[in-house]
Amino acid sequence: MKTVGLPNTDERAGRRAGTLSAAVPAVRGGEGHTRAAIIRLLLEEGPITATAISTRLGLTPAGVRRHLDALIDSGQARASRSAPWQQKGRGRPAKQYQLTAAGRGQLGHAYDDLAGAAIRQLGEIGGDQAITEFARKRARTIVAGIEPLREHGPQIPSRAADEADPAGAEAETTAEAETTAEAETTAEAGMVAKAEEIAGALSDSGFAASTRKVGAGVQICQHHCPVSHVAEEFPQLCEAELEVFRELLGTHVQRLATIANGDCACTTHVPLTAVPAAGRTAQAKARAYTEPKTTSPSAVAQPATVGTNDDSGRSAE
Structure with missing residues (x-):
């Protein structure tokens, strides 16, 4: 219902x-x-x-x-x-x-008993993995038709010619700052719009969802949960929702409260500043590990000094 x-x-x-x-x-x-x-x-x-x-x-x-x-x-x-x-x-x-x-x-938890029994039977046949897969498919069905948010990263101009043209470097830096600010504003607007789109899909499925701006983020609030009684026994339903939110928003999101745990609403915080999802974080770390780094002459590695005192002592002997 x-x-x-x-x-x-x-x-x-x-x-x-x-x-x-x-x-x-x-x-x-x-x-x-x-x-x-x-x-x-x-x-x-x-x-x-x-x-x-x-x-x-x-x-x-x-x-x-x-x-x-x-x-x-x-x-x-x-x-x-x-x-x-x-x-x-x-x-x-x-x-x-x-x-x-x-x-x-009173707002309807229709077929709760039937749904709970069906998921229990599914678990007996296919194990926890079957329940998790069912929860994922259900969550994706709710938001079917919503496209993942595209990245709006600013295009940073190359600094290769900075040393050759110092006079233009300052103007270029100013242009970069303006480009970055404009891109961040566009990205925030896109994130808010995508959160509202998700809330609309949730409301169509009976979750009475809304969004609200809170600090440097936006919150998706689900004021009703038609499956909260079932979710108390099978938290995979809540976990799958969160996973789908991350996929659509392309960022790390955090669940602050759930009706299944006794809270008055299911609340998910979506940061408007860039916070990479787990997969992207791993990729970024891999790039940082493999990319060459430029070091100043003073930062050139010096020979290791570990154990120098011991070596000196043995030489004196």
Whole structure:
């Protein structure tokens, strides 16, 4: 069963909203759609305040709190006080609301038992390698159609003529810096766009994914996991996702949290600065090891002096 991101203007978002409404426990008439919209915000933005929800959905704070109280009473949501650094203005910290594990369960973990049994049977027949291969194929199917990010490395001009033309060296260095800065900006934009493309594919598969810029990186946040109960037993599902992210983004990515481990979202950090993936790192080390290095006269290796004192002692004897 698919869940959704926040409402958009496109047709796909409309289909997702209808799917989430169907996953919400029966509530009378328009109440069900309102409840579904609130749950969607708790899912994707939680922890979030009642005031923020009312602003986003155009509802009265009192009406929002009534729905939140009902969700808390049913065990689907919980409230906590904002941290002092999150508080705006004076007074008591505002309450923030988020879904509980039971609330997430209402969004559909269809066929969990069947899926778990099938993967266990697969493991008995083919071993761990069969489970790993299944997880990889599943992850690649989710992002099918997304092309790997192409490298946008800056073209560095040759320095061969620097000594012959010192006057032009400074201008060339400035041009290099401008070229490098422009290339880095292009590469960052490409990385962010590719992360958003991956998040879109994940949302289409029920993960309610989004991206957000954090410091010198971008995070892919999966606010729902249709297979979290199965992933608790088979972490290969999470590992395969991460592997596919690395392949598509062409850089090392780091998993910060997972729903399967009890976190409120699966969060993957993607650095915007160049961090080579494992394969590229090995290639770079190989090149560095084999490429000749230019050394200054003062850096020419001197004869080894290890054991000199011992040798001198024996000579004196």
